[in-house]
Amino acid sequence: MENKLKKSLIAYLFILPAMIFLVIFVFYPIVASIPLAFYDYSVVGQSKFVGLANFSRAIHDHEFWVSVENSILFVGVVPPLQLLSILLAIFVNRKIKGISFFRVLYYIPVVTSMVAVSITWGWIFDPQGLLNSFMISHGIFSKPISFLNDPRFALLSLMFITLWQGLGYYMMIYLAGLQSIPKELEESAYVDGATRTQALYKITIPLLKPYIWLCTFMSILSAVRVFDVVYVLTNGGPGDATMVTSVYQFQKAFTDFNFGYASAIGLLVAILTTALSILVFIYGGRKGGMSYY
Numbered sequence: 001m002e003n004k005l006k007k008s009l010i011a012y013l014f015i016l017p018a019m020i021f022l023v024i025f026v027f028y029p030i031v032a033s034i035p036l037a038f039y040d041y042s043v044v045g046q047s048k049f050v051g052l053a054n055f056s057r058a059i060h061d062h063e064f065w066v067s068v069e070n071s072i073l074f075v076g077v078v079p080p081l082q083l084l085s086i087l088l089a090i091f092v093n094r095k096i097k098g099i100s101f102f103r104v105l106y107y108i109p110v111v112t113s114m115v116a117v118s119i120t121w122g123w124i125f126d127p128q129g130l131l132n133s134f135m136i137s138h139g140i141f142s143k144p145i146s147f148l149n150d151p152r153f154a155l156l157s158l159m160f161i162t163l164w165q166g167l168g169y170y171m172m173i174y175l176a177g178l179q180s181i182p183k184e185l186e187e188s189a190y191v192d193g194a195t196r197t198q199a200l201y202k203i204t205i206p207l208l209k210p211y212i213w214l215c216t217f218m219s220i221l222s223a224v225r226v227f228d229v230v231y232v233l234t235n236g237g238p239g240d241a242t243m244v245t246s247v248y249q250f251q252k253a254f255t256d257f258n259f260g261y262a263s264a265i266g267l268l269v270a271i272l273t274t275a276l277s278i279l280v281f282i283y284g285g286r287k288g289g290m291s292y293y
Contacts, residue, residue, distance in 0.1 A: 036263035043257065054264035064265060066240045067248040068272065070155060074223045074244060075276075077159040081166055081219055082212065088167060089174035090200075103175075107168035114165065118232035121161045122148065148233055151241035158242055161229050166222070170215045177211035178204070213284035220280060224273050245269045 037055070040048040058064050092103045109117060124130045127144035135141035147157045181204065189199045205212075227246040230236065236243035236251070245265065253262035 033263045033266060036260050037267050039260045041258075041260040041263075043259070047260075050260070054261045055268065057261060058264055058268055063240060063243065064245075064248060067236075067243045067245045068269075070240075070242060071224050071226070071244045071246075071269075073155060074159060074162075074226055075220055077163050077223055078216060078219045081163050082170065082215055084163070085167055085170035085215065086174050086208070086212075088171040089178055090204075092171065093175055093178045103172075106171055109165045110168040112165070114228040115232055117165055118161065118229045121157075121164075122233050125157055149238050151238055154234055154238060154241045158226075158229050158233065161233075162223070162226060166219065170219065173215055174208065174211055177208050181207050209284075213280065216284075217277065217280045220276055221273060224269070224276065 038049060038051060040050045040053075042048075088106060092099055092106065125147040126132070127146045131147070132141060132144040136144065145153065147153045185203050185207075186199050189203055194202070225246050226244055227250070230242050230244055230247050231250070234242040236247045246269075249262045249265045249269070252258045252265065
């Protein structure tokens, strides 16, 4: 009993630094921001209680709803991201020479700063950048396209960058799931005459369902709260074409110094995110995807 208690104490000591960091820089700011939503907060002057006025303003704020719409559109990156991640995981799960190199190669974007990634892709998408030069030289484009300054392409370009960086992360989760599937199941299926495609759809995908729903849940949350790539490359422009809720909230807080209104926006977005999370869990539960959790 004492040995078990000692092990538990050591474990808690190891997680204590991370918990202190989370309490100071994550949990406390979240809790402290809730009362701000009901105030016309002033950094230098006197704050004034306004009740639900900030929420009423947000509900009637056209720009806020545009940012909500763009954030929801950003969730459209989730299905192709998950599909490509599964395909990549299946590819790197093979026992072939040099496969570890490809695993590392696909994971490098994950550990690379999103700011650095955004700047690099900004150069590629530039009218004089690599992509336009390649397309024009091969006769695909007749003139340069400003991907990040054209409302038709700006949001799609940012979604592509997010997809590119997230592939390696979800690939590793799916790879762990694939390696947890007993090989005997697939071998038995092959003995019974199943093809690789049949084994994939009848054995691999069903057993990957818990991982699929977990990754779907995480990627939806990441898509709704996307910030860095938008802030670095477009800052919500051109116009409101890429304005998402996190950037809009940031601008209201640190550009307009309207912290009360920004906090109200944060609470409304939190409600939206919670609703999406509940839908994912309900749908995943009905499909049996949460059965292992």
